[in-house]
Structures are given as C-alpha cells and as structure tokens.
Amino acid sequence: MKATLVATTALLGLTAVPALSQTVGISIPAATHGWAGALNFHAERTVARLAEANPDMEFVLTTTSDPGQQVSDLEDMVATRGIDALVVLPFESEPLTGPIARIADSGVWVTVVDRGLAQEGIEDLYVAGDNDSFGRTAGQYFAETLDEGAQVVVMRGIASTVDNERVAGFEAALEGSGVEVAAMDHGNWNRDTAFNLMQDWLSRFPEIDAVWAADDDMAVGALAAIDQAGRTGEMFVVGGAGMKEMVDRIRNSDPIVPVNVTYPPSMISTAIEMTVLGLTAGAPMSGDFIIASELITPENAENFYFEDSPY
C-alpha cells in the first residue's frame, strides 16, 4: 500500500525529453462553515507559496460539498492529471475509503488529513489534530488559573470519539486541582444549542467561575447568553479551534476570553508541505503526524491571527 515518493518520468514519444514535473492533487471540503473556510484559505495560501518555490511542480486543488463529488474529483485527478501525490481531507470516511485505497494501490502517494479512513494502513502519511491535547491544554489553564473550589461548566460537542477524547483530556488535567465541574452537557458544536444550555445554567447556578466550550462556535453562544444575563464580569470562557474573533479578543486582552486552544485548520498547510518535502527532499515522510494543540495567549495571539482568513 505504501508508495515511495520518486519522480515519475513519462516519455512523451520517442524523442521527447522525460517530463520531470510532478503533480500534487489536493481535495478538501468546500467552505461551508467556519473551520472549513479557514482550511480553504490555508490550502490556497500554501499552494501559492509552493508553486512559486517549485516552478517544476503542478498543483490541482479541488473543493467538494459531498462525498460522491469528492470521489469523482479524485478519479479525475488520477485519470486526467496523472497526479503523483494526493493530499485529501475526506468528506466522510466510509464512502472515500475504497476509492482512496485504489489510488494508493496504483502507486500514488496518499496523505490523509484529520478525518481518518475506515480502514487502517491505506495512506502513506496521516496528519491530524490531537483531541486529547485539545482538552488537556484547556484543562491545564483552568487548573493553573482557578482557585480550589472554583465552579466550572462544560459544553461538550456531538457525542463522538472526538468529543470523548477532548473531554477525557480536560478532566485528566483538572484532576487534583480542586476545581469543580458543576455541570456538563452536550452543546453539539452548535451556537444556538450552546446559547440555550448556557441560559439554563445561568438560571440554575448563582456561581459560575469559568466555562469550557469544546469548540469556538459554542463559545460564541455561551458568551451571548452571559452577556444577555449581565454576568460578564463574573466568569471567563475558553473555547477552542482558534476562531479569528476569539484570537482578536485575546490579543486585545478581553478578560472574558483570556485564552484559546488551537485545532488548526492550517494543518492542511502542514500536510501539503510535508507531502511536497517528501517529493523533493528524499527524507522519510511516511507515518503519523499528530499536531499538538497550543495555548493562544495575549503574548502569542498575533501568530495565530490571519487577517485575510474567514475564520
């Protein structure tokens, strides 16, 4: 299943010079919501950078809004563009597994980003975020910042392994800190659900010292409910994923949004860069790269703020 990154040469007729150029295909979900929008922004930025740095290399970037279209995009890249390497963030795992396995079998280097396939060992390189680290990094901030006995409420995402890993990391970091989780419920990564959940908690708990929302969309909903209840001065809210608005509040030292935790959409840049490096540098690039979450603070927020990004 493993392809080795080697320049493919195609003799174009008897007297033609071997074509040394290599083509990298990139297939990602369309910008239907915030994180995917930023994914598109970073993919385009990186392709522009690499195309300039590698004039001999060609890039094909496609976006898709359903799994069926992604399958035909991929087949098209192989059939008409003869790609040497593919960087793909699968729209869904199940329907993409077979088609991507066939592409890998044909000798094309395959890099899978973030959303794993339904079967192990197909891709050459896997680049993904670290959900345990995402929760743990937030939890460590709570444990270090809050006093013993402090009251915290937790908004989980949609029930899933991603959500379980994030919450397990958060809880592990709180252990022994004396910080108390007063309530925990699913906000389903949804702004409106989070707003309603926070309203309920605000009416039930006279003391809330901090909110952990395991995604920035939920943090936006929680912040709106807190603002409406006039309790902004009482607590802080930590979301996650590095939404532009949150990073902007952090760099302006807004006390209710003191920090954030990355789950960077720019991981698509990492995946494209590593794939191209494998094609050009001859260093081993096959394996699993799990990108750690970083704490965004007022000190480093500038490095995480992308003026032109939609997210």
Added chain:
Amino acid sequence: MKATLVATTALLGLTAVPALSQTVGISIPAATHGWAGALNFHAERTVARLAEANPDMEFVLTTTSDPGQQVSDLEDMVATRGIDALVVLPFESEPLTGPIARIADSGVWVTVVDRGLAQEGIEDLYVAGDNDSFGRTAGQYFAETLDEGAQVVVMRGIASTVDNERVAGFEAALEGSGVEVAAMDHGNWNRDTAFNLMQDWLSRFPEIDAVWAADDDMAVGALAAIDQAGRTGEMFVVGGAGMKEMVDRIRNSDPIVPVNVTYPPSMISTAIEMTVLGLTAGAPMSGDFIIASELITPENAENFYFEDSPY
C-alpha cells in the same frame, strides 16, 4: 514550554538593520557504530541541501560521544550562536532532560529525535521511528510468504521497551497465519551473540524456514552461522534498519535476504526539514511525528541505497 517559530530580530545598535537570519543547531551522537554513522551522513547531506536553499539561514552541527559533552555543546549553541531552533538526538535521556528543558523554556524551538526525554511535554516536535510497525511489517511479510506450519526463529534485541514493541508487532502480524515460532531469544543487537545463538538453533532444529533478526547487525551474525553450517538454501533471513549491505543483497535479488524493514537513520533529515519548514512556512509543526517502517523489496531497494553512506 512550547515555543512558536517566529523570526527573532535583534537590533544591533541604534542604527543597525534587524538581523533576519535564523540559526538552527543540530546535536547528534558521533558515528560510533553503523546506524549512527548513517545518521551523521544524512544530517550533513540535509544541512548542505538546506543551507543552499536558505541562504539567510545558519546551521550548527555538532556530534558527541558522551552525554556530558552533548550538554556543553547545547549550552554553547545557545550562548555563543543564539540558536532559534534545536534538533537533538539525545545521547541518553536522563542527563539531557534538564538541560533541554531549560533551552525550551528560554524560547528556543526544540525538536527531539528518536530517543525521548525522561519527562513529557518539553519538546515542540518529536520525530521517531515506529517500533511496532518495524516488527509488524516483518511479521506481515512472514505471514504472507510462508506456508502454514513453517518454522521460524526470532532474535530479539536487548531487553527494553523498544524490543518489546518490535516483538509484539511481529507476533500480532503472525497471528492466525499458522506460521510457528520454534525459538525466540535475545541476540542483544550484537553480531557475535547472534552468531552463537544461530549456531545453537541450527544444531537443535532440523527445519528452519525463516529467521527474523530484529536488527541488521544480528542478521549479519545469523547469516554467517547459516553459511558456515551450509544451510543457506533452506531458509531466508529478514533483519531490519536498512543496512547498506542488506539493501544491496535485496536489489540483487539474493534469495536468502529477500526483504528488509526500515528504521531510517534518515529520520534526522525529516526532523531538520520539518524544523526549518516551521521556521519558514508558517504551518503548524508542533506535535509527534512517528515514521512508519517500510518494506524494502527488490522493486524499491534502489530508493533505500545510499552509495556514500557508511551504513
């Protein structure tokens, strides 16, 4: 503990221009044995490549033959060269942990290669081989190639977590194949110990169909014993780590050395390239990159053969 890769600018006096060049320090064990020799070869090759590609960047490469010297090398890199990033393969984990933690705390990006530190969370990037995959890749070849009831002997390394992980991967891959492990013992990653062990097994077992030596040095010892016993035609030997002599035999389709499994010393190139990419490309490079072992076959052996490498 996490540093963010950003160009550091130092104003050299009131009217001086900010110094935009960045310095990367690399500290690795001296070439005292085969694998470390190849490590040095690949580190030098990559530094030469990157120095040419990044004229503004400086590289300091030091080699060391004891932990104390490595500590002073690192302190020197920080004090006199003002490194922005460090790529280090620790000679030993314990004595290097404190000094590397202090360097990371001072804001220098730290990439640790292969040998982990004694404490988690110090380095920004960890690049290492995959011992489970190393054993599993060999085991899969045995399971696919040998018939049910085939007799296999296994040479383990020095008792350690590395050895346990390799053997567990090998055994997991054999499960259900009907291939039988007739004997398993520690050859301690040593050529002479492996020679004696193989001699003993050859005298005890009339049928041996294949040998798995969990390192190429042991495979060399096993091959010598098999040759001396005149039983070369009866079995094949699979070692691991991609020693030059083994890769040469594979590309020449020697039936007793049909394949090999990588644990690439060129991972130092991966680590240096990713560190420099973090400095230059602005893509997230913080996390754990575990490099998969690959199966070296007659078809792809050329890609793993480095004429000028000592190993």
